[in-house]
Amino acid sequence: MRYFDFHTHAFTDSLAERAMSGLADTSGIKPATDGTLHGLRSAMEKNGIGAAMLLPIATKPTQQTVINDWAASVMGDGIYCCGSVHPDAPDKVQETERIKSLGLYGIKFHSEYQFFAPDDERMFPVYEKMSELGLIAVFHGGWDPYGQEDVKATPRSFAAVAETFPELRIVAAHMGGIKLWDDVERYTAGKFSNLWFDTGVVANYITDETMLRLIKMQGADRILFGSDCPWDGPANEINLINRLPLTEEEREKIFFRNAEGLLGIGG
Secondary structure (H helix, E strand, O other): OOOEEEEEOOEOHHHHHHHHHHHHHHHOOOOOOOOEHHHHHHHHHHOOOOEEEEOOOOOOHHHHHHHHHHHHHHOEOOEEEOEOOOOOOOOHHHHHHHHHHOOOOEEEEOHHHHOOOOOOHHHHHHHHHHHHHOOEEEEOOEOOOOOOOOOOOOHHHHHHHHHHOOOOOEEEOOOOOEOOHHHHHHHOOOOOOOEEEEOOOHHHOOOHHHHHHHHHHHOHHHEEOOOOEOOOOHHHHHHHHHHOOOOHHHHHHHHHHHHHHHHOOOO
16 A cells, blocks of 8 residues: 655754654653654655655744745655745745745644634635645644644634635645544535545544544545654554545545645656
């Protein structure tokens, strides 16, 4: 089986140790790698993963340019990258255009770190520009162990964005919203042709029965395998999908075909 891990993270070598230590201490989660690009590649090799999408996050407006330049510089040899813009950056629309010019594939948003709701109207100019440029919007979905109690990235907010911007291709990570499975079923699963889910880190938070039900509701055509490495080892999500009563065709779609189709690559 081929694997395209659509949800991964890494930091620059100079930042990785400090960033990983702080996040691990806050969450109590032991990471699967050291947070470097080398660590990600090692995890990919160990699990037979041929390609991965790297999702950097600008937690301050001043970070977006540096982060996007770095993301563009590390692409290649199976590593694909999104960029990042910050909601408070005055030049976020212009940076969206620059992300496209750098050859990045989309923009990663994390409402719990960037303190905005996905359906916040101040982000609409960014979504309009992304729709125009063909960039993919990848959102964190649901609860986050490093976030605050007030969950901003809700299935209802994704439904509002998907309906308002039908040309925008949206990935709602973590099967549409960690720990919000009832709302995923109510607002998003199977309801929008421009909305995908990824499986990042859900093996730790979902039952097999709920996972199977969401896959059937959403359709295997719009599920992307993701691990959220280094916050989970890819084997956990691979094993979760493999033990569900899915067809070989459904597994192939989830593990690599949907990602390749979304990015316009592969055979």
